[in-house]
Amino acid sequence: MTLPLGVLKSGRVRFNPPLPAQKVQAIKQLGMGVLNKLYLRFDEAFWPDDVDWLEYLGDQRGQWAEWVSLARTMGQPVLLGFNAATLGREIESWSDQKIVASAMRTLRNMFGADIPEPMAYQITRWASDPFAGGSYSYYAVGSSPVMRNHLAAPLGQRVHFAGEATHREYFGTAHGAFLSGVRVAREIE
Ligand SMILES: Cc1cc2nc3c(=O)[nH]c(=O)nc-3n(C[C@H](O)[C@H](O)[C@H](O)COP(=O)(O)OP(=O)(O)OC[C@H]3O[C@@H](n4cnc5c(N)ncnc54)[C@H](O)[C@@H]3O)c2cc1C
Missing domain, CATH: 3.50.50.60 (FAD/NAD(P)-binding domain)
Structure with a gap:
């Protein structure tokens, strides 16, 4: 079992x-804890592509604080953002669009207002998954x-x-x- x-x-x-x-x-x-991921695929990497981890200290504690870039290791213009614990659980009830928009607001704070919209995304919702x-x-x-x-x-x-x-x-x-x-x-x- x-x-x-x-x-x-x-x-x-x-x-x-x-x-x-x-x-x-x-x-x-x-x-049973929660760690959720949001993958965002862009046309090309607009962030420093010689590092894997990008950390962000915003005004909302823990929100979109941690990112992994797949640019260096996988050669893909993909950013992966994490949310854990209470916030990770809360955003599972948000629509995909709201989650992506919230992440993009943070990325615009980090990299400037003129970064492009993602071409595609993948979202996990582990707490609401009946098999997890x-x-x-x-x-x-x-x-x-x-x-x-x-x-x-x-x-x-x-x-x-x-x-x-x-x-x-x-x-x-x-x-x-x-x-x-x-x-x-x-x-x-
Ligand atoms: C976002 C995230 C990041 C992680 N990062 C790491 C990491 O970096 N390093 C690391 O070592 N670990 C990591 N883990 C943890 C690791 O993935 C888990 O600890 C591991 O997969 C647990 O294995 P398990 O076999 O106990 O459970 P699971 O892999 O969850 O397997 C349980 C299985 O039971 C099935 N099941 C559920 N309900 C039923 C049912 N009613 N009837 C029949 N089957 C059912 C499920 O479908 C599933 O296949 C991470 C996990 C997550 C979610």
């Missing part, structure tokens, strides 16, 4: 018999590492639990998810 913590939290998947209390508590108290319910897990206030062990504990010899949220050291990562799968493979050997 490798359902994301966000899916387990949603209650959309029901277990019969119900999950043990410690597992239910872990699902409730560990947090967020981006990756974190320690919410009131949670603790032992809760990841409770989440990872098998139900008898039948149902085994893997996925990033079950890894105590490398939660929130691809390698944490992979290593949790290795652990389960050993459990059922």
Whole structure:
């Protein structure tokens, strides 16, 4: 069972018999965070193309603060903007047009009023994705590492639990998810 913590939290998947209390508590108290991306493709790069990361300190804390340029590494005139946590969650309810316009206002503050409109965009909405319910897990206030062990504990010899949220050291990562799968493979050997 490798359902994301966000899916387990949603209650959309029901277990019969119900999950043990410690597992239910872990699902409730560990947090599922949000990190969303907006990719903007332009005709050509109008930003410095010899750096990968562009940081912005605007008047709205954390909003469009972090950008990655794909110009140097991939030779593509593409900018990737991030929004995390509360704002990342909030903008999921915005229309695509509103998200792109908000990002463009920030880019105009950074690079000047005359930069062009993007030719194309891609937007993620991880929190509203019914198969994700967020981006990756974190320690919410009131949670603790032992809760990841409770989440990872098998139900008898039948149902085994893997996925990033079950890894105590490398939660929130691809390698944490992979290593949790290795652990389960050993459990059922
Ligand atoms: C924006 C972003 C950036 C990231 N950056 C990094 C990074 O730089 N480095 C890094 O190591 N990690 C990064 N991660 C985290 C990494 O992607 C995850 O930790 C990892 O993919 C989790 O793997 P998983 O197998 O636990 O879950 P998932 O990859 O989410 O797999 C769960 C699977 O369950 C399926 N599923 C969901 N609900 C159901 C259902 N009801 N029935 C059947 N199937 C279902 C889903 O479709 C999905 O295929 C990032 C994640 C995000 C969102």
